């Protein structure tokens with residue numbers, strides 16, 4: 151195994167070393183390093199900002215390929231629609247900042263999400279009423295199955311709520327993204343209550359791009375959801391559990407005060423998304439909760455984030471996650487699913 155623990159490259163600050171850690175600097179080197187790794191037929195995974203990963207304390211007996219290629223270019227324009235091509239290692243929030251500065255609308259509510267652009271399609275990042283799927287045109291993809299580099303249309307990625315074909319097992323490396331943004335000083339229509347309230351506009355109205363970015367960053371900071379060295383609550387992988395999707399009948403039995411979102415209002419029996427944070431709180435797990443003697447704790451600002459209070463191991467985080475799953479399962483009969491990718495451990 152290599153010497154350098156991966157903990158320093160993840161936002162949870164946990165994880166042992168990889169057998170080999172490659173850091174190709176640009177797209178050409180990234181393709182070369184990846185094809186070389188695949189030819190050796192050893193376990194591998196791509197590492198962006200490490201903000202959606204829980205890596206085991208034993209590390210990873212294989213090759214980790216860091217994605218560091220950076221660049222944002224406008225490659226096409228049709229009237230007010232502009233296509234930005236973003237290299238995979240570009241920090242996602244730098245892409246949002248660039249769009250807002252250049253008067254391009256469509257991703258402003260995705261401000262402050264940590265990590266790289268290349269990882270964004272993996273779970274179809276989303277927040278405050280926007281999702282990557284609304285603007286993603288295609289990705290330049292190095293496909294492990296064929297060893298070929300292909301342009302995959304967004305539709306082929308089967309993007310859904312915090313999921314995609316990539317997350318479900320289509321293996322490869324995203325080399326770049328093409329995003330379709332609209333030239334406008336105004337945001338896309340605001341689709342999230344809390345953001346609308348913060349901006350003082352009704353749902354469905356727009357607001358200046360920079361105002362939306364500022365409001366989202368402030369809301370996220372109040373929940374420990376922007377990386378901040380001075381905020382111990384941000385030593386996390388963001389939301390640790392996805393919001394569970396259940397039948398309407400099941401949701402009805404939880405009582406009237408359980409938050410729920412009907413996914414397909416036109417369907418007679420639409421699936422319903424529940425709030426994982428609400429379920430966790432109602433199962434008796436409070437903000438700041440930690441198992442006795444453990445350095446892993448629920449964020450003091452948000453029950454959905456599990457944090458490393460300094461010196462926690464991956465095993466500590468996993469133990470806390472299992473405890474929360476059990477409490478929610480016992481109380482409500484709902485099995486919470488982890489949002490981050492787990493490497494070398496299971497819950």
Ligand SMILES: Cc1cc2nc3c(=O)[nH]c(=O)nc-3n(C[C@H](O)[C@H](O)[C@H](O)COP(=O)(O)OP(=O)(O)OC[C@H]3O[C@@H](n4cnc5c(N)ncnc54)[C@H](O)[C@@H]3O)c2cc1C
Nearest residue numbers: 196198199200201202265266268269275276277324387388
């Ligand atoms: C404080 C905080 C807040 C967060 N808030 C949100 C939020 O609001 N909404 C949201 O959706 N997510 C959120 N997240 C989760 C995380 O930021 C996103 O999932 C992000 O897209 C992960 O990017 P990354 O580069 O850090 O990926 P990593 O953690 O490095 O990797 C995640 C997965 O993607 C794969 N991967 C990485 N790069 C590539 C590539 N180029 N090609 C193929 N596969 C790749 C990895 O192998 C791994 O399986 C939050 C995380 C934190 C720490």
